[in-house]
Amino acid sequence: MIRLNSIKFKSVVYTLLILIVPLALLGVLSTFYYQNVIKQNIQNDCLEEAKTVSALTANYLDRALLYLYGQTESSRLIDAVSERRIDDIDTLVERTEGSNSLFYWVFVTDESGNVLSSEPYSNYVGKIIDDKPYVSEPLRTGKPYISGPVQSNTSGKPAIFISIPIAKNGSNVGVLVGALDQDQYQDIIYRIESGVPYEYIYVVDSSGQIVVHNNRDYMRSSKNFSELQIIGNLKNGGEGVGDYENTIQGGRWLGAYSPVRDYNWGAVVSLPLSEAYRPVNNAIIAFLGILIFLSILAAGIAYLVSRHITKPISSISAATEVVGKDADVHDYLSYDRDDELGRLARSFNDMSDRIAVAREKLVGEKKRSDLYIDIMGHDINNLNQVIMSNVEMLQQTEGLSDRQKEYLTGVILAIDDSANLIKNVKAIQIIASESQETTDLDINDIILGCINEIHPPDDKKVTFKYQPQKGLIIKAMPIIKLTFCNVVENSVKHSGPAVTIDINVNDTYMNGRKFYETRITDNGVGIPESIKGSLFTRFQQGPAMLPGRGLGLFSAKMIAEKFGGLLRIEDRVPGDYTKGTIVVIALPVAEGR
Amino acid sequence: MNGVEWGGGVAIVDDERSIVQIYREILEAMSIPIAFVAFDGEDAINKFKESKKKPQVVLMDYRMPVMNGIQASISMLRIDPSVKIIFISADGSVRDEAMKAGAATFIQKPASLKDIVIEVVNVAKMPPHFTS
Helix, strand or coil: CCCCCCHHHHHHHHHHHHHHHHHHHHHHHHHHHHHHHHHHHHHHHHHHHHHHHHHHHHHHHHHHHHHHHHHHCCHHHHHHHHCCCHHHHHHHHHHHHHCCCCEEEEEEEECCCEEEEEECCHHHCCCECCCCHHHHHHHHHCCCEEEEEEECCCCCCEEEEEEEEEEECCEEEEEEEEEEEHHHHHHHHHHHCCCCCCCEEEEECCCCEEEEECCHHHHHCCCECCCCHHHHHHHCCCCEEEEEECCCCCCEEEEEEEEECCCCEEEEEEEEHHHHCHHHHHHHHHHHHHHHHHHHHHHHHHHHHHHHHHHHHHHHHHHHHHCCCCCCHHHCCCCCCCCHHHHHHHHHHHHHHHHHHHHHHHHHHHHHHHHHHHHHHHHHHHHHHHHHHHHHHHHCCCCCCHHHHHHHHHHHHHHHHHHHHHHHHHHHHHHHCCCCCCEEEEHHHHHHHHHHHCCCCCCCEEEEEECCCCCCEEEECHHHHHHHHHHHHHHHHCCCCEEEEEEEEEEEEECCEEEEEEEEEECCCCCCHHHHCCCCCHHHCCCCCCCCCHHHHHHHHHHHHHCCCEEEEEEEECCEEEEEEEEEEEEEECCCC | CCCCCCCCCEEEECCCHHHHHHHHHHHHHCCCCEEEEECCHHHHHHHHHHCCCCCCEEEECCCCCCCCHHHHHHHHHHHCCCCEEEEEECCHHHHHHHHHHCCCEEEECCCCHHHHHHHHHHHHHCCCCCCC
16 A cells, blocks of 8 residues: 555655646636637638638629620720621620630610610520619619629529620710629639638628628628628728627637728628638647647556655665564565665675664673673572571681671671672673563652661661651652662662661652752761762763772763653762762653653 | 460571581571571471471572472472571572562572571561561
């Protein structure tokens, strides 16, 4: 199971963040940016297309007008019409219709609107069509006329009629009319078709009526698109691109429109918004696809990073937790890499091997140390017992001189010191051991126990001043008794023929915690200043140390500190150590007391 | 003698023969009869069982071959709960264990003969059911 605070997990997350966050930010920002760019490009393309259609339309109409102009400038036609030479007119009309591809029908009327000649619809000859604006308007104004889309009954096809007045000596003698082929016109327009699906290109006249449209039904029915907003814009001579509501074909559409100059027509390129902006959507989908692909790629890279870098680190970390335990660190390490991690694994392995060897050695030393202490504690004390008992028996011998009795007493005192030495060494061993099971102990019981166990020599008078007070509870091991007993024994031992030992216990506070402070005051020989400093530095003791006294106080202090307390020495009379000593033992009160 | 009516006397159990000898001498000097002497726990139990008059006090060492003093004390007290056992050992750490096993008192070696004799007399004076 992967821990959330593990280096493995973090490396995967960070790698993913490093790889994906910039990509995502870049992607989102570029999407927003390019979305607008693409939209603008689409709109520009549509507008350019509309302009092109507009230009083509203008060109188409220009060509048609110019051609007819050229014919009406011909004196042969002018004379033939003014003189009613029908055969000549027919020849000229036939040539006019046949020599160009713009018009599918050409006819000529006289100044009364009477059709003089018609090609190819000869049955049109003789009809009077002065009511048709494309006849009456040129005759009236003397200017060319271009009609809107007209459904011709004669030809059966929609047509745009372009008419030019035929003038002689300033008077209109007739009109030359050409009918443009809308289907052909549509073909010309759609040569520039962009190929975009659902795109509609159409041209409307000044009234908004369809001239050409992708949908020929609109052409046949001369559908009027003037209700559309963009057609209104066109009528006002505007040019542009934008969204609009297409009430004819339904939905929101994008439309680009451009006026056909000089003719009051307009060209429109339009398509549904959903289709217009499909490239934008496609770009977003493509981006998401790329992002997903990059995410998978990043996850793969993160996995490789994790596997190649963090896994060995995690393994070394796991190995550190089992160093010194029964598990084999070699199971966690891979040494076959040549890089820093491989060297780290090998170094760690060497280090753990050295630790194992040192630990084994330490365990051996500990066993040996325990054995020595056991020997001291049991076998030497047994020997001490034998020596002491024999000396005591010897002391009973009659006729011993005082000097001989002193020698024997000296032996017994030495045995006492030897036993105390062993006791303190064992105490240090216990304190230094790992097992530290503490219990509630009463300082009052400890002090009384020490007082009762003191057996001063017959020639020494020891007076204790202690007012028992129960309930001085501390949390410690029973070995704490040695701290108090050692101090009391020292006071007895290092004093004159009579010693008074004053013991009192008070509450005190250190760092906000309550302590019991026991002050053991004697009027013994005291401790010189030169010795006090080094008394508790067992391994720095010099020859100045008081014989037999150092270890007792050393172990007493060590034990007190082990249970969170302290031990310090003061002169009974400040500045004069010869007046006796105060040993202060402070131990924390058991919690909840 | 010593204010005590020594019926069964004192048994000495210790593997250290020189110590046993000293105890014997001092007790005899104090006119305290010796019930028996044993040099290990098992030997002590056997002699305790064989005793027609059970010793009133047993001076018991802790660390001995074959069987230690604690086990021997427990067995003796099962046989005769009135026997008073003074544990006398160089190993102070077994004090609590010895007292739990039923010892009347515990003396740590090295101890003066005077203290040992005082304890022997004091323990012998204790009522049969007393254990400290």
